[in-house]
Amino acid sequence: MAAKGKLTVALAGNPNSGKSTIFNNLTGARQHVGNYPGVTVEKKEGSVVYKDHEIVFVDLPGTYSLSAYSEEEIVARDFVVKDKPDVVVHIVDASNIERNLYLYTQLQELGVPVVLAMNMSDIAEKKGMNIDYRELSRLLGKSVVPTVGSRNRGTQELLDTVIDLHEGKIKIEKIGVDYGEEISAELEKLEKLLRERSGALEGYPLEWLAVKLLENDAWALEFIGGMPGGGEVLWQNEKSRGHLKRHFSDDPEVVIADRRYGFISGACTEAKSCSVEERHDLSDKIDKVVLNKFLGLPIFALVMYAIFKFTFTFSGPVVGWFEQFFEKAGELVSNVIPEGLANSFVVDGVIAGVGGVLGFFPLVLFMFFAIAFFEDSGYMARAAFVMDRIMHKFGLHGKSFLPMMISTNGCAVPGIMATRTLDNKKDRLITMMVTPFMICGAKLPIFALFIGAFFAPEQGANIMFLMYALSVAIALGSALVLKKAVFKGETSHFVMELPPYRVPTIQGLLLKMWERGWLYIKKAGTIILLISVIIWAGFTFPQMEPGEGVSEEAAASAQMEQSFAGRIGKFVEPAVRPLGMDWRGGVALMAGVAAKEVVVSTMGTIYSLGEVDPEEAEPLKEALQNDPSWSPLKAAAFLMFCLIYLPCFVAMSVFYRESGPSMKWTLFLIFWTTVMAWAASFLVYQGGRLLGIGG
């Protein structure tokens, strides 16, 4: 049956109001939901056919208001104003209704048809709040639908309301904020001037623009100033602001915000009642301990340690099975394909390369599961809050820690993109520069491989935790240096929301773990497979004839050294030799720029090509252990280099785009991270040797 019509519905709401969950429920899309602010930076689309209507849902970035303070607010505002969605669904955290409705006051000023989805209504109930949704609907003149996103409740009703509103079956009333006589008079003057220039207003509503001007909104001032005759409007605005300032003895924007909160407070007083004391709920009680001045940081360290301990303890045996599987697969192929180029291509190129990375798949899954648990519970938002005090000492604030955590929890790419939540350009660039230092999912196999090969199994979690702490320290130290030397200036202030704690659902955790894990497999099957083949070819060609009387081991070694990749390795060897590495380490590091897992796959290929007898092939971990050219100290120096050196190609591309695009800052990032990595690795290796720790 053909759809009756297509309608666009925008989902707006505060960060952490459950907007992404509602979006998933409405569209069936699988979008990640994290329990801390700033999860959605770009708008996303998903569609559904309902009651013969094709509804396109657009998930706007989470915002607290529609001012021009941050990128998200501009993206959300521009979409509502310029793309003119048929309906805007405003997702409100019902348990935090007062603050969430601030955005509503601005949405209704834009004159768009709004439906209010009172999400997390179950949490509001548990908190002892009794919300009269009908009364609220009457007071605001809009449809109000209670929903519970996490349990997919109210989705159908929400869809019905959207359709009914679109078809005109529901009437909405324009009940706006009463700014009072004085402000309204000044707004009228501005609106009159703006009306005379309405052709240049690009669809922005007059009333809303006038309010923005009085609020001294930077974007509005620039926009009006740039249009023909804008000077007169700005002159009137200055006059009006001066008048209001004298009248109220305060800035007009403060008075306007007060009026909005007054409007919200009035609506809530009538529509909401509380049966218990709100302020002493469980979340507050937990926060008293978790955010304690002295306990906060040790608890955060404990949580990170628990994540690594859980990962290493439980994934160990499963990783062993995976390694054995790929070892057996190599042996099997060796028995089927006769010795020669084709055999080497499959065994040394594909299986050793991709298998080396996929062997750590269980470890990555366990890690993602543990991280998802703390994300969904709401703890990760507290971590940024705890770090705020420390971050300030390093010239940044807690909000900058979120991108760093995002990088640790998955990938530097979304970490860099999440810096869009920072309003200050300098803070943003510094955060982008230091975010790639964190241990992302791609670096994890490198650490797991070398820690497993050179350190006692029971030390795995401890060393991993140490490396994590080191990555944070390096990131903060770099931020301080950059702040003092390159990006001088004041740090901006912010208010960070603390969402209530929630018990994560097993389904949610498994889904999140699998989605991230599946992409790890996908990456191994695409980009890592391709690079493994290229690396194999690099070590295999040009082929040389072994001399007479030369042993097979010596011939294999000479072949690699004379190959294209070997020659490149030999060329860079002088640079990595002081770090305790030979040409093989140099090649692996260079290849790792394409994707960090490739460091492991390249090592896999190198050691597999070096094997003469397929029957005696050993897992990569054992091959490294048995190689006399490695030692625990050299492994530590190598890991230090991997921790700091330049981000992967994709992360650099995103950095380039997000920094401007700026080639200058991208080149600076490459230079900065390479120099830092070399210096730190040099210190570890040479310092260790001086102290007699190892050779």
Next chain:
Amino acid sequence: MEKTVIITLVLICAVLLVRCLVKAFREETCSSCGGCGLADKKNGTCSGR
């Protein structure tokens, strides 16, 4: 013959790799990188997590 087939395969892989990296460079980041699990399949953009 074996060498020709293998070299052809390697060249195909090289072309695919370049295509993959170019795709990654052009806004379609996450769908090619796949590191974070947050790819927006439709728009080819990253959700920021």
